[in-house]
Amino acid sequence: MKKIVLISLAFSLWASGVESLKLKAQLLDLLATFLNNGHKGALIYIDDPKYNGIINFLKQSYLLDNCENAQIIFTKRYEDLDPQCRNKKIFFLSFKEYRLHKNKAVGAFFWQKGRPNILFRKEALQKFHIKVTPEFEKFVE
Numbered sequence: 001m002k003k004i005v006l007i008s009l010a011f012s013l014w015a016s017g018v019e020s021l022k023l024k025a026q027l028l029d030l031l032a033t034f035l036n037n038g039h040k041g042a043l044i045y046i047d048d049p050k051y052n053g054i055i056n057f058l059k060q061s062y063l064l065d066n067c068e069n070a071q072i073i074f075t076k077r078y079e080d081l082d083p084q085c086r087n088k089k090i091f092f093l094s095f096k097e098y099r100l101h102k103n104k105a106v107g108a109f110f111w112q113k114g115r116p117n118i119l120f121r122k123e124a125l126q127k128f129h130i131k132v133t134p135e136f137e138k139f140v141e
Helices: 002-035 095-100 122-125 134-139
Strands: 042-046 061-064 070-077 090-091 107-111 115-120
Touching: 002 042, 002 061, 002 070, 002 090, 002 107, 002 115, 090 095, 095 107, 115 122, 115 134
Parallel strands: 042 061, 042 070, 070 090, 090 107
Antiparallel strands: 107 115
16 A cells, blocks of 8 residues: 555656646746747757756757757856856846846746746847837836
8 A cells, every 4th residue: 555655646746747847848938939039949058957858848949958059048057157158148047146147147037936937137138139028028127
Protein backbone atom coordinates (compact mmCIF):
# COMPACT_ATOMS: atom_id res chain seq x y z
CA MET A 1 0.00 0.00 0.00
CA LYS A 2 2.85 2.39 0.84
CA LYS A 3 4.37 1.78 -2.60
CA ILE A 4 1.10 2.72 -4.31
CA VAL A 5 0.85 5.93 -2.31
CA LEU A 6 4.49 6.82 -3.08
CA ILE A 7 4.06 6.09 -6.80
CA SER A 8 0.85 8.13 -6.87
CA LEU A 9 2.54 11.04 -5.08
CA ALA A 10 5.56 10.89 -7.40
CA PHE A 11 3.30 10.88 -10.47
CA SER A 12 1.24 13.84 -9.25
CA LEU A 13 4.42 15.83 -8.52
CA TRP A 14 5.76 14.99 -11.98
CA ALA A 15 2.44 15.96 -13.61
CA SER A 16 2.33 19.28 -11.75
CA GLY A 17 5.92 19.93 -12.87
CA VAL A 18 4.93 19.29 -16.48
CA GLU A 19 1.94 21.64 -16.18
CA SER A 20 4.19 24.27 -14.65
CA LEU A 21 6.62 23.99 -17.58
CA LYS A 22 3.72 24.23 -20.06
CA LEU A 23 2.48 27.42 -18.41
CA LYS A 24 5.99 28.93 -18.31
CA ALA A 25 6.46 28.03 -21.99
CA GLN A 26 3.18 29.71 -22.96
CA LEU A 27 4.12 32.86 -21.08
CA LEU A 28 7.65 32.95 -22.49
CA ASP A 29 6.30 32.42 -26.03
CA LEU A 30 3.92 35.32 -25.48
CA LEU A 31 6.67 37.57 -24.10
CA ALA A 32 9.17 36.61 -26.81
CA THR A 33 6.64 37.32 -29.57
CA PHE A 34 5.82 40.69 -28.01
CA LEU A 35 9.51 41.61 -27.58
CA ASN A 36 10.05 40.57 -31.21
CA ASN A 37 7.41 43.14 -32.31
CA GLY A 38 4.74 40.53 -32.85
CA HIS A 39 6.88 38.23 -34.99
CA LYS A 40 6.84 34.58 -34.03
CA GLY A 41 10.03 32.55 -34.11
CA ALA A 42 12.13 34.63 -31.69
CA LEU A 43 15.50 33.16 -30.77
CA ILE A 44 15.70 33.02 -26.99
CA TYR A 45 18.24 31.98 -24.39
CA ILE A 46 17.35 31.02 -20.80
CA ASP A 47 20.05 30.47 -18.17
CA ASP A 48 17.81 29.44 -15.26
CA PRO A 49 17.83 25.68 -14.50
CA LYS A 50 14.18 25.91 -13.41
CA TYR A 51 13.37 26.18 -17.11
CA ASN A 52 15.19 22.98 -18.14
CA GLY A 53 12.83 20.91 -20.25
CA ILE A 54 10.85 23.91 -21.46
CA ILE A 55 12.06 23.40 -25.04
CA ASN A 56 9.49 20.61 -25.41
CA PHE A 57 6.63 23.05 -24.80
CA LEU A 58 7.71 26.19 -26.70
CA LYS A 59 5.56 26.64 -29.81
CA GLN A 60 6.43 30.11 -31.07
CA SER A 61 10.06 30.58 -29.99
CA TYR A 62 13.33 28.76 -30.45
CA LEU A 63 15.48 28.03 -27.42
CA LEU A 64 19.22 28.32 -28.02
CA ASP A 65 21.98 26.83 -25.91
CA ASN A 66 24.06 30.03 -25.95
CA CYS A 67 23.28 33.71 -25.73
CA GLU A 68 25.44 34.93 -28.62
CA ASN A 69 22.82 34.24 -31.32
CA ALA A 70 19.77 34.94 -29.16
CA GLN A 71 17.53 37.93 -29.76
CA ILE A 72 16.09 37.83 -26.25
CA ILE A 73 17.81 36.66 -23.07
CA PHE A 74 15.92 35.48 -20.00
CA THR A 75 18.32 35.46 -17.07
CA LYS A 76 18.24 35.14 -13.33
CA ARG A 77 21.57 36.90 -12.72
CA TYR A 78 23.16 39.69 -14.74
CA GLU A 79 26.66 38.89 -13.47
CA ASP A 80 26.44 35.37 -14.94
CA LEU A 81 25.74 36.66 -18.45
CA ASP A 82 28.47 36.52 -21.05
CA PRO A 83 29.69 40.13 -21.59
CA GLN A 84 29.03 39.71 -25.35
CA CYS A 85 25.34 39.28 -24.61
CA ARG A 86 24.75 42.25 -22.32
CA ASN A 87 23.65 44.59 -25.13
CA LYS A 88 20.69 42.42 -26.16
CA LYS A 89 17.10 42.43 -24.95
CA ILE A 90 17.49 41.20 -21.37
CA PHE A 91 14.52 40.03 -19.39
CA PHE A 92 15.13 39.17 -15.74
CA LEU A 93 13.55 36.13 -14.11
CA SER A 94 14.03 37.61 -10.64
CA PHE A 95 12.48 40.78 -9.25
CA LYS A 96 15.46 41.30 -6.96
CA GLU A 97 17.87 41.15 -9.90
CA TYR A 98 15.58 43.42 -11.92
CA ARG A 99 15.72 46.06 -9.17
CA LEU A 100 19.51 45.82 -9.00
CA HIS A 101 20.05 46.10 -12.77
CA LYS A 102 16.89 47.83 -13.90
CA ASN A 103 18.73 50.12 -16.32
CA LYS A 104 20.06 47.10 -18.24
CA ALA A 105 16.73 45.30 -18.65
CA VAL A 106 13.78 45.42 -20.98
CA GLY A 107 11.72 44.01 -18.15
CA ALA A 108 11.15 41.18 -15.72
CA PHE A 109 9.09 38.03 -15.50
CA PHE A 110 8.93 36.48 -12.05
CA TRP A 111 6.64 34.48 -9.79
CA GLN A 112 5.33 36.05 -6.60
CA LYS A 113 2.87 34.32 -4.26
CA GLY A 114 2.28 31.67 -6.92
CA ARG A 115 1.38 34.16 -9.64
CA PRO A 116 3.32 35.30 -12.68
CA ASN A 117 4.28 38.98 -12.76
CA ILE A 118 5.49 40.97 -15.75
CA LEU A 119 7.15 44.38 -15.85
CA PHE A 120 8.44 46.37 -18.83
CA ARG A 121 10.72 49.44 -18.81
CA LYS A 122 9.36 52.13 -21.09
CA GLU A 123 12.84 53.46 -21.96
CA ALA A 124 14.11 50.02 -22.98
CA LEU A 125 11.02 49.35 -25.09
CA GLN A 126 11.67 52.63 -26.91
CA LYS A 127 15.38 51.85 -27.29
CA PHE A 128 14.62 48.55 -29.04
CA HIS A 129 11.67 50.05 -30.99
CA ILE A 130 9.16 47.67 -29.43
CA LYS A 131 5.57 48.74 -29.99
CA VAL A 132 3.41 48.29 -26.90
CA THR A 133 0.17 46.53 -27.69
CA PRO A 134 -2.95 47.23 -25.59
CA GLU A 135 -2.74 43.93 -23.69
CA PHE A 136 0.74 44.86 -22.40
CA GLU A 137 0.23 48.57 -21.65
CA LYS A 138 -0.68 47.92 -18.02
CA PHE A 139 2.73 46.27 -17.41
CA VAL A 140 4.84 49.22 -18.59
CA GLU A 141 6.50 51.39 -15.96
